[in-house]
Amino acid sequence: MPEALKRIIDMIHYLPGIGEKTAAKLAFFLLKANATYVSNFARALADLHEKVRECEVCHGMTDVEHPTCSICSDPRRDDTMICVVEDYLDMLSIDRTGVWRGRYHVLGGVISPIQGTTPDQLHYDSLFARILESPQVSEIILAMNPNIEGEATALYAIGHMPREVKISRLSKGLPHAGSIEYADEITLLSAFRGRG
Known part of the structure; x- marks a missing residue:
């Protein structure tokens, strides 16, 4: 060859x-x-x-000449809610459904002792800073994949929230050990509407 x-x-x-x-x-x-x-x-x-x-705000992706992505710079988005996701592909999958009109925050992975990923390697600090610096933020939706790593990642966020906000999780329409990235739009719509 x-x-x-x-x-x-x-x-x-x-x-x-x-x-x-x-x-x-x-x-x-x-x-x-x-x-x-x-x-x-x-x-x-x-x-x-x-x-x-x-993106300097949510850690999604943007063109190099723009400091923030199109979602973070969109004034029509709801500033009172932030959906926290593991990665950019999850953000795209959720946004594609049109059910979510709030802001996003991409952690950049999950807590995984097996993979050697610790909380300090994820974008928790900037998430907590956004919550502290933005008094209008009243709800955080933790949209982690329904597996052990996703659960650990969500629990860390819950345990370290810098101030009182409503915390929601996606409903259990997603299969255990499934992936948000591969979920169909109907499942994601149902998971968002049933969050609690």
Whole structure:
């Protein structure tokens, strides 16, 4: 096998959820694709690190020239509620439903002793600072995945809340050990409406 082909297969195989066979199929697709498409694809990959950065407020993603993301800069959003999620993909999944019109806060992971992830490695400090600095915030929705790590992450937030606010959890419409990222819109709508 040519070295360049082997290298691209290895690079694709490194991506989460991509097996060796799928990596080979994608590599062969790129090999046979239009040269303009492949060039644009390579440029788009390079742009990920050059043109995308973390939002200064919620830790979601934004264009490098903007300090805050489109959700944080949207004046139509409800400033009284913050939905705390594990990662940006959860934020996108929830926002896609249209059921949530408040703000978000991305922790950047979950507490996981097995993975070596501790609370100080997550964005708790900026969450607690937002709550303290924004007296209008009256409700925090903890939208963690329904598994042991998600539960530990939520319990830490509850135990360290810097002031009195209503704390809600998504209802149990999500399967245990499921993932918000992969939940369908109806399940997410139900989980938000039944939160408590």
